[in-house]
Amino acid sequence: MLEGGTQRQAGLDMRALRFALVLCLLLAVAVGVYVFAAGPPAIDPITPPAAASFDPAVVKRGAILAAIGDCDTCHTAPGGRAFAGAVAIPTPFGTIFSTNITPDAATGIGAWSEAAFQRAMRKGVRRDGAYLYPAFPYDHFTQVSDDDNRALYAFLMTRAPVHATVPANTLSFPFNHRTVMAGWNLLFLSPGPSNVYATMDAGTARGLYLVEGLGHCGACHTPRNFLGAEKFGDALAGAEVEGWTAYALDASSPAAVPWTAAALYRYLRDGFEEHHGVARGPMAEVVANLRAAPEEDVRAIATYIAGQSTKAGAQKQASQQVAVQARRGEAVAAASADSQANRASVGSSDGGEGAVIYAAACAGCHEGPRAMPYGGIDLALSSAITGPNADNLVTIVIDGLPAVAGIRSPIMPAFGNVIDDGQVAGLAKYLRGRFTDKGSWSDIEKSVRDARGSGRAVTVSSTRMDQR
Ligand code: HEC
Ligand code: HEC
Ligand code: HEC
Structure with a gap:
């Protein structure tokens, strides 16, 4: 216990030291940039071009690209005007607010030339020469081609201008100084577009371009x-x-x-x-x-x-598939046997109570052929249960999947008001043991506390069953 604590302490000290060292490096680079080079120049403001000056076909292409790049997700606040910014993006260094990217000349990007826009996407630099923060995923957008940037620009410059300023960022020192990003860029930004696309077949190149570039899948799926x-x-x-x-x-x-x-x-x-x-x-x-x-x-x-x-090889896949099928059969059979046995021993242990809750509240929808919108998948198949922690599972148990107005979407009731934190944790522990052969999760209680405290809602707005 004590030894573990000391090791952890040593680990933290090492991390703190490394952090301090790299911070010094960043600062040194930033100071260097500041003193010896003036940093990127400002690009002259322009009068916002008339919407009619853009080719409608290019604007249309830009709309699709903007969707693939999720520009609206980060730049349109809930209930706010389209692309007017002010979405709070939490980072370990403080909160960054997305900017107004409508063509308003004073508060948006109306005075930005195409060159200024292109530079922002490719290098993370604002029209006035200040560095942008990578909460704006320019480390991915740097891959976007000139042509696609032109279309994105045309799309944004033809939106309704919105006169709106966004709240100031609340970043801690030294990150509140944008110059620090000069050092960050030097260390972590590999400016695109990469020339690897030319060496690939068209399909692979397109996939890589969309995943690495505009689609910025790594912004959420790659550890930082x-x-x-x-x-x-x-x-x-x-x-x-x-x-x-x-x-x-x-x-x-x-x-x-x-x-x-x-x-x-x-x-x-x-x-x-x-x-x-x-x-x-x-x-x-x-x-x-x-x-x-x-x-x-x-x-x-x-x-x-x-x-x-599948880089690991087809062999692993095949054996996984066999294991899963076996496990599914077992899981379903065992769960029903279990739930009968457990009815006799309500609350005898965490696992016992978890089993009872599963049998009573979950199995009806998650086992057997119940159709959508109430039919859930066999939980042995869910990454929420085979994944590295209980976060997504407890969120879905607490919040459920609300019905989505206007479309046929899957629906699951919220259990947050029906079972308490201990029961959610017990259920999670039970499901992990029941449906996977992986080790138990380490801090389920924390996942539950976080899910309760976050107030985050589960959105499934995208799930269209009527398209299937
Ligand atoms: C993950 C969230 C996120 C996504 C997705 C995103 N942005 Fe942003 N964007 C931001 C944030 C945050 C800022 C402000 C960064 C700062 O202040 O340094 C920003 C800033 C910008 C700026 C600089 C504007 C200014 O006035 O400084 C432009 C231009 C921009 N984004 C365009 C886009 C476009 C085009 C897309 C879609 C292809 C997009 N953004 C997608 C978060 C995002
Ligand atoms: C804004 C953050 C974000 C971005 C960007 C993002 N993802 Fe995700 N992705 C998530 C989260 C969170 C989950 C888990 C959702 C859940 O539990 O249903 C997820 C789940 C997935 C899954 C399911 C994995 C599994 O084992 O169940 C796939 C596949 C996936 N994402 C692919 C992509 C691809 C491809 C892209 C880029 C086009 C992408 N994601 C971009 C956040 C993101
Ligand atoms: C009224 C039916 C219903 C009940 C009751 C229900 N679910 Fe669901 N559940 C669904 C539906 C529908 C989905 C969405 C389809 C899917 O992904 O399985 C879902 C999704 C899930 C998922 C995500 C699966 C994935 O990776 O996509 C988990 C985990 C889950 N439910 C767990 C539970 C647990 C635990 C209980 C009991 C506390 C429960 N559900 C009770 C209908 C239900």
């Missing part, structure tokens, strides 16, 4: 280092985002049934796939936006991601 940069060599290895776990999409994917290109296509297109379930939370918004994308782009993304997840 202590300076908030995505870790090199860990692309799509899974990460935490806004209290959710964005599962690994590489060979370490927790999915019980390995993802295939076809399954990924269905999941990304409809927000649901029968062997993997439904896209929730931030992923629901990604899927909702992808609805605007042409079929071949979604296929290219699916094929590229499937390639990442």
